[in-house]
Amino acid sequence: xxxxxxxxxxxxxxxxxxxxxxxxxxxxxxxxxxxxxxxxxxxxxxxxxxxxxxxxxxxxxxxxxxxxxxxxxxxxxxxxxxxxxxxxxxxxxxxxxxxxxxxxxxxxxxxxxxxxxxxxxxxxxxxxxxxxxxxxxxxxxxxxxxxxxxxxxxxxxxxxxxxxxxxxxxxxxxxxxxxxxxxxxxxxxxxxxxxxxxxxxxxxxxxxxxxxxxxxxxxxxxxxxxxxxxxxxxxxxxxxxxxxxxxxxxxxxxxxxxxxxxxxxxxxxxxxxxxxxxxxxxxxxxxxxxxxxxxxxxxxxxxxxxxxxxxxxxxxxxxxxxxxxxxxxxxxxxxxxxxxxxxxxxxxxxxxxxxxxxxxxxxxxxxxxxxxxxxxxxxxxxxxxxxxxxxxxxxxxxxxxxxxxxxxxxxxxxxxxxxxxxxxxxxxxxxxxxxxxxxxxxxxxxxxxxxxxxxxxxxxxxx
Ligand code: HEM
Numbered sequence: 001x002x003x004x005x006x007x008x009x010x011x012x013x014x015x016x017x018x019x020x021x022x023x024x025x026x027x028x029x030x031x032x033x034x035x036x037x038x039x040x041x042x043x044x045x046x047x048x049x050x051x052x053x054x055x056x057x058x059x060x061x062x063x064x065x066x067x068x069x070x071x072x073x074x075x076x077x078x079x080x081x082x083x084x085x086x087x088x089x090x091x092x093x094x095x096x097x098x099x100x101x102x103x104x105x106x107x108x109x110x111x112x113x114x115x116x117x118x119x120x121x122x123x124x125x126x127x128x129x130x131x132x133x134x135x136x137x138x139x140x141x142x143x144x145x146x147x148x149x150x151x152x153x154x155x156x157x158x159x160x161x162x163x164x165x166x167x168x169x170x171x172x173x174x175x176x177x178x179x180x181x182x183x184x185x186x187x188x189x190x191x192x193x194x195x196x197x198x199x200x201x202x203x204x205x206x207x208x209x210x211x212x213x214x215x216x217x218x219x220x221x222x223x224x225x226x227x228x229x230x231x232x233x234x235x236x237x238x239x240x241x242x243x244x245x246x247x248x249x250x251x252x253x254x255x256x257x258x259x260x261x262x263x264x265x266x267x268x269x270x271x272x273x274x275x276x277x278x279x280x281x282x283x284x285x286x287x288x289x290x291x292x293x294x295x296x297x298x299x300x301x302x303x304x305x306x307x308x309x310x311x312x313x314x315x316x317x318x319x320x321x322x323x324x325x326x327x328x329x330x331x332x333x334x335x336x337x338x339x340x341x342x343x344x345x346x347x348x349x350x351x352x353x354x355x356x357x358x359x360x361x362x363x364x365x366x367x368x369x370x371x372x373x374x375x376x377x378x379x380x381x382x383x384x385x386x387x388x389x390x391x392x393x394x395x396x397x398x399x400x401x402x403x404x405x406x407x408x409x410x411x412x413x414x415x416x417x418x419x420x421x422x423x424x425x426x427x428x429x430x431x432x433x434x435x436x437x438x439x440x441x442x443x444x445x446x447x448x449x450x451x452x453x454x455x456x457x458x459x460x461x462x463x
Contacts, residue, residue, distance in 0.1 A: 011043055012047050012048065013042070023050055031441060033441065036367070045059070059365055060364075075401075104256065106404070108246070121161075125159075131155070132169065144451055149286075153274065181221065184217040184221055242267075276333070285327045291432050299425055320421050325384045336361045341357075371395050432452055
């Protein structure tokens with residue numbers, strides 16, 4: 001660290017008050033969108049001290065990139081993630097990196113997210129897309145995007161990961177239980193995010209008030225996961241899916257299987273980490289696509305030119321992928337993460353002592369005008385064209401996190417999102433009533449429920 005450049009006093013949120021600190025300018029409903037707005041005036045690094053808590057935000061692209069360097073920084077569990085441990089203890093997502101169970105799970109699950117594995121899952125994803133298109137074809141021309149994307153992404157994990165139709169499309173025996181599961185999961189995510197953002201005293205009171213509801217939800221989530229595991233144990237398959245990896249595969253390093261008491265947490269993790277985030281991405285994408293007739297036509301032409309929806313065709317749908325990347329840039333479902341300094345660091349001219357955590361506000365850093373240009377806040381999928389990316393080597397774009405704890409499911413998410421957008425656009429024209437996108441924050445950031453108008457197209461691309 002170069003000490004000569006060190007400045008004193010990280011900028012802070014205006015209106016600091018004695019004892020309570022930077023209590024002003026907090027938005028409890030949309031805290032991170034509020035921080036993004038504050039960052040525009042406070043600069044790439046600023047702090048908030050609230051009643052003994054100290055938050056430092058890296059909101060500029062270059063500083064966020066600096067915090068991504070694994071040699072000097074490491075991942076730290078973020079408040080809401082710690083809360084998730086209540087019902088997903090020691091899972092791939094919630095375990096500390098130092099926990100041997102994290103390494104074991106990471107090694108066991110890595111083969112489930114390779115390109116080869118994605119080819120295997122593709123038919124289950126197509127089955128999910130078929131069901132969605134069939135449902136929309138029989139409807140009244142107005143669709144509830146939130147409900148459809150929650151069910152589609154839940155089914156993608158259920159069918160591809162656990163070999164199980166969750167019954168979220170059409171009527172099957174599982175449907176009611178699965179719907180109750182996803183409702184409980186959404187409620188838990190809301191409460192978890194809320195608990196993580198409360199002031200210490202108020203947090204304890206709210207937690208106590210909510211405890212009976214939380215216990216009810218956790219019982220339901222656990223029961224749902226245990227049923228899936230028990231069913232596979234009673235009816236074994238030779239599928240190479242997530243569930244069989246959990247049950248049968250030994251860690252190549254230690255030779256051990258995952259402990260039986262850990263299976264439930266791992267299964268819930270894939271449903272929680274995978275479905276909610278991908279649904280958020282799809283909802284943002286459908287909003288932008290529906291709002292832009294020309295983009296929609298270009299997307300449709302590109303999809304049609306691929307001549308179908310098999311694995312190879314879908315991976316080559318370039319413009320759909322640019323749209324998804326641009327949505328991840330503007331509205332990353334995981335809007336930020338904590339990084340801890342491994343040793344004293346100089347961040348933007350300020351000393352960050354070893355052990356201090358910094359919140360990388362990806363939501364702001366991925367819109368930094370200094371690295372993405374003056375139109376950084378605008379939706380422009382063509383900025384992901386290879387030529388333009390090459391001309392912008394300093395860009396910060398980390399919607400999947402960084403380092404060994406980054407998202408294991410990114411290929412899975414991208415594959416199913418590309419396929420679903422392609423299938424929807426080849427069968428339907430989308431229009432919106434022009435309402436702006438409203439983004440909620442419940443752990444992930446996700447559009448508030450909205451509807452779209454759809455019109456069935458004739459001469460859809462052959463499936
Ligand atoms: C658009 C969709 C997705 C986004 C934006 C996303 C984003 C992320 C991010 C940012 C992290 C790192 C969080 C941190 O450092 O605290 C993460 C971790 C993780 N994600 Fe995703 N994710 C998505 C989809 C998925 C899917 C589909 C799955 C599984 C099927 C999945 C499973 C996981 C798991 C298990 C981890 C923890 C990895 C570890 O700590 O070793 N994610 N994700």
